[in-house]
Amino acid sequence: MTKLTLSALETKLRDPEWAAIRITATYQPSGGPGSRVFPPTFPVSRAGESPYLLEDRAYDGQVRKAVVLDQVPSQANRCEEAIAAAWRRDQVRLPMLRLVHEGTASFELTGLEAPHRAFDAYWRDSMRDGKKFDATSIGKTLQAASLADASALLQYDPGTLVYGGWNSHRKGRPAKFPRLYSSEMIGWDPVPGVRKAGRMDPANLTGSHTGDNDAWTYSPNAAKKKDAKLSKIGHGNIAPNAAHGGVTITQASRLGVLSLTATRRVRFGNRDESAQDAARVLLLALALLGDRLAFGGAGVWLRSGCDLVQETETLEWIGRGGVAEAFTLTAAEAIKLFNEAWEAAREPMQLEPITVEFTPSPALASAIEFSLTKAEAAAGE
Numbered sequence: 001m002t003k004l005t006l007s008a009l010e011t012k013l014r015d016p017e018w019a020a021i022r023i024t025a026t027y028q029p030s031g032g033p034g035s036r037v038f039p040p041t042f043p044v045s046r047a048g049e050s051p052y053l054l055e056d057r058a059y060d061g062q063v064r065k066a067v068v069l070d071q072v073p074s075q076a077n078r079c080e081e082a083i084a085a086a087w088r089r090d091q092v093r094l095p096m097l098r099l100v101h102e103g104t105a106s107f108e109l110t111g112l113e114a115p116h117r118a119f120d121a122y123w124r125d126s127m128r129d130g131k132k133f134d135a136t137s138i139g140k141t142l143q144a145a146s147l148a149d150a151s152a153l154l155q156y157d158p159g160t161l162v163y164g165g166w167n168s169h170r171k172g173r174p175a176k177f178p179r180l181y182s183s184e185m186i187g188w189d190p191v192p193g194v195r196k197a198g199r200m201d202p203a204n205l206t207g208s209h210t211g212d213n214d215a216w217t218y219s220p221n222a223a224k225k226k227d228a229k230l231s232k233i234g235h236g237n238i239a240p241n242a243a244h245g246g247v248t249i250t251q252a253s254r255l256g257v258l259s260l261t262a263t264r265r266v267r268f269g270n271r272d273e274s275a276q277d278a279a280r281v282l283l284l285a286l287a288l289l290g291d292r293l294a295f296g297g298a299g300v301w302l303r304s305g306c307d308l309v310q311e312t313e314t315l316e317w318i319g320r321g322g323v324a325e326a327f328t329l330t331a332a333e334a335i336k337l338f339n340e341a342w343e344a345a346r347e348p349m350q351l352e353p354i355t356v357e358f359t360p361s362p363a364l365a366s367a368i369e370f371s372l373t374k375a376e377a378a379a380g381e
């Protein structure tokens with residue numbers, strides 16, 4: 001099995017006989033067979049409905065029960081978080097949009113953390129040199145970006161091209177950029193668990209209270225109003241109530257795809273084909289970087305109660321007729337590969353690893369200040 005090189009990435013991208021990079025992995029709960037894992041929960045619309053995403057899936061010629069452990073958007077966020085951490089450690093060089101607010105509370109947001117990436121409302125409501133984002137030269141070029149010329153996104157926020165973006169917060173015909181990379185994690189043959197959740201007070205406090213938090217006063221009389229119970233401020237016993245109890249599974253799988261066919265559709269204006277290819281290879285290297293940094297270790301922690309250890313993993317090129325060609329790529333190798341791809345694309349695509357800083361508009365600054373310093377207190381009033 002061969003290690004992935006920049007040359008192999010370039011060769012496969014140029015060859016239309018190859019369609020994708022497929023990444024598959026299997027996991028077991030870190031607690032071992034029979035231990036529970038806790039999938040993400042979602043609001044339910046009727047009594048008895050599961051808060052988990054349960055479905056039937058065709059797999060290896062049979063239909064099996066499955067539970068979604070991590071959806072595509074969440075997996076993308078994990079990759080972006082890992083890339084942002086590597087960028088902050090100076091392991092990789094990237095152009096970056098950055099919003100900074102300094103007030104009673106400090107707040108920072110980068111292009112790898114904005115929910116809608118380059119087209120997020122945070123950027124729309126930010127400013128630079130006294131101009132709103134959309135009125136700046138950078139903002140204008142980003143709004144004009146398209147699949148026919150995605151140069152501006154490559155220059156200022158390449159993550160949008162890898163993980164997808166939709167300019168849905170502005171009027172007119174919004175630009176849409178399909179994700180080139182996607183990944184999801186599912187658990188097979190889920191059996192729902194049952195648990196009771198409550199609280200035992202070590203002093204067995206009883207009575208009631210008036211006021212909240214540090215300003216409350218105690219009364220030995222039992223609470224007549226529900227809101228006056230000590231449990232409302234974190235004291236007293238809470239009787240056990242039924243709660244979602246996770247699931248047991250036979251195995252977990254991660255299914256990842258990096259599309260070569262979708263990458264080939266992205267163009268960068270009228271530049272020559274060698275520059276176009278260098279830019280596309282850079283996008284592939286960025287996608288692989290995020291995947292390896294987020295999922296290339298011995299295990300993955302999805303959330304409290306959902307800690308998984310990897311059993312097997314396969315990275316392979318997928319070509320016409322389902323032909324598969326396996327390769328290896330560690331996190332350290334992915335960093336090296338990305339840096340090589342960056343250097344190869346830098347001159348022909350006129351790229352610079354600059355950080356472009358913005359500040360929030362007055363309205364957004366007020367919203368940030370309130371949310372970070374006063375929202376919790378206001379909710380309790």
